[in-house]
Amino acid sequence: MYNPQLPSDGSHPPQGASMGSHAGVFGQRVERHGNERIRLLLKSFGLRTSLIRLKVIDALLVAAEDDRRLGVRGVHSQLLDLDIPLSFLSVREVLKRLCAEGVITFNADKSYSLHPQAAAVLNSD
Template sequence: MFNSQLPTDGSNAPKSTSIGVDVFDQRTERHGNERIRLLLKSFGLRTSLIRLKVIDALLTAAESNRSLGVRGVHAHLLELDIPLSFLSVREVLKRLCSEGVIVLNEDKSYSLDPRAAAILQHH
């Protein structure tokens, strides 16, 4: 099975990785994501790291009056050192759309569904 964290060129793996510290074990980030966790729960969805990060990316873009498509969300996650494949990001976006959490706009960008935005505002 392929492990993206293992070196493929024969070199030694880095002594410390940012994944364990920066992504999975930040208490402040976990607390900040609590409203997204509640949003997912209200739509009957399980919480996963990729769902949290995808929704957070869309929220961050919306706060900056920007819109993101699949490539934009994927690029944002790569900038945060979150090693997810383009296909994984696309599938999560499709699932969130099918569940009504986000909507695909005419310009192929994604945004929160108005019902989801209302849930977030109440938390």
């Protein structure tokens, strides 16, 4: 079967060659919070795992570790600083959905934080 990403002259691609121009964009930073823990959290709330949900929750957890609170703009800025190209609207919609499902809470200061029940699920390791 023909694969346009492989050399057609029979040679092998060089070691470490990227198979796409955006390969690794989302993997440049190793999360401090294992994705598996966040996957289990989402599953316990009946939500599918998506890359944007993983990244948004990780951003909120990192901010909480640093005693910071993030609103929509803060989460979006943090993701952009990590070279994660997500739109502001996408981040806002994910935050709204996570709030609606009870994973995170919207605070009086317009910031978001992990719901205590969700924190308990994460800390039940």
